[in-house]
Amino acid sequence: MRLNKILFLISFTCFVLGCSRPAADPIPQPLSDPEKKLQTLLRTEYGMHAVLRRMANTLWVYVPTKENFFSLKTSDHEPAPPQPPDAVMTIHFLDAQYQDKTFKVRYDISKAKKSAADYGYSFQYEQSFSEHRRQVLTAVGRAFSDVEYNETTGKMQERIDGDVDYGDTQKQTTHKKLVQAYVKTDVVPDFFVIVIADIKNGLESKMIFYFKDLNRGLTDPTFGEEYTRRIVSEETIGYTAIKGDVAGRHVRFDNITWPKFLSKLIAHRVRFKFVQSSIPPSEKINEEVLKIVATTLNIYPYEGFRSVELHNLDTEENFSFLKEELKTYAEK
Secondary structure, three states, X not given: OHHHHHHHHHHHHHHHHOOOOOOOOOOOEOOXXXXXHHHHHHHHHHOOOOEEEEOOOEEEEEEEEOOOOEEEEEOOOOOOOOOOOEEEEEEEEEEEEEEXXXXXXXXXXXXXXXXXXXXXXXXXXXXXXXXXXXXXXXXXXXXXXXXXXEOOOOXXXXXXXXXXXXXXXXXXXXXXXXXXXXXXXXXXXXXXXXEEEEOOOOEEEEEEEEHHHHHHHOOOOOOHHHHHHHXXXXXXXXXXXXXXXXXXXXXXXXXXXXXXXXXXXXXXXHHHHHHOOOOOOOOOHHHHHHHHHHHHHHXXXXXXXXXXXXXXXXXXXXXXXXXXXXXXXXXX
16 A cells, blocks of 8 residues: 555655656658658669658758778888877867757867877778768759759758740749749758768768759859868767668758757858868967857858857857857858
8 A cells, every 4th residue: 555655755746746767759751752762862873772851941961881980001101200299280079059048169279299100001081981972962962953943941851843944034933932932842851961871880970061062063163172162071970870771870860940050050161270271270279169150150141049159168268249240250
């Protein structure tokens, strides 16, 4: 009887106060025709048995492979002795988050002395890994090649089958609005997440991008380095759950929102500027970071944020800017 009373009290407390439960994973949506086409292209033309998951605004493409990501390359010359250190721009810490309608960027970037040592070997990505990434992006472009922009919704969507184009711009615009209002087709997801997994060694590489950036990058040769800055390539990670996972069970297939994407892209573009860019940054760290953040947020249509906060962890300086102030600092 005493046990029954205890169980009753626990149940009643949960009913009144609410017991915490783990948040349910988003429910995948059925694949559209272009998404099915992508899966078929990857399998039949590139031998990739990809797993696709469509969330509300995101398409995940999980590609398991048993090929190595890295290889050890030895030098043609003998190892050289250590050289005197040079002062180079170094990212010690970098993080971008979105909270309370504010993009919060924390960074520790400064010049640090590094001594170059040559041990006669280095690790590099295998050509097959780079080829996989290129093939997946190409397949996405091919599968979603017959799409068009909907001015009313601001989304890319499948082109209406059998629709005609008019030479007159005004007539074409009026025609498109009328047809798109009455004939519904599948909307292309804004964001794609490509996960390539080495399921033999337990390694994983992830790319995140906005579809319209990829679409332009595959067709516009003038896009150049800017295209590279817009594809978020995360660091390769490794853990045992990846080993043997052909179905992507270890992956959390969530929906990428604009704040989440832009936070990742801000960090990626800061890292690109200070590590990879052909145009090196100036030593005015705060100005460079602000310019990158303002430019990133100016590129895309997201207007839901209110402000930006920068925190320089090296100097302990804090800066705050309202959305309306950022355009002044964005690169044209």
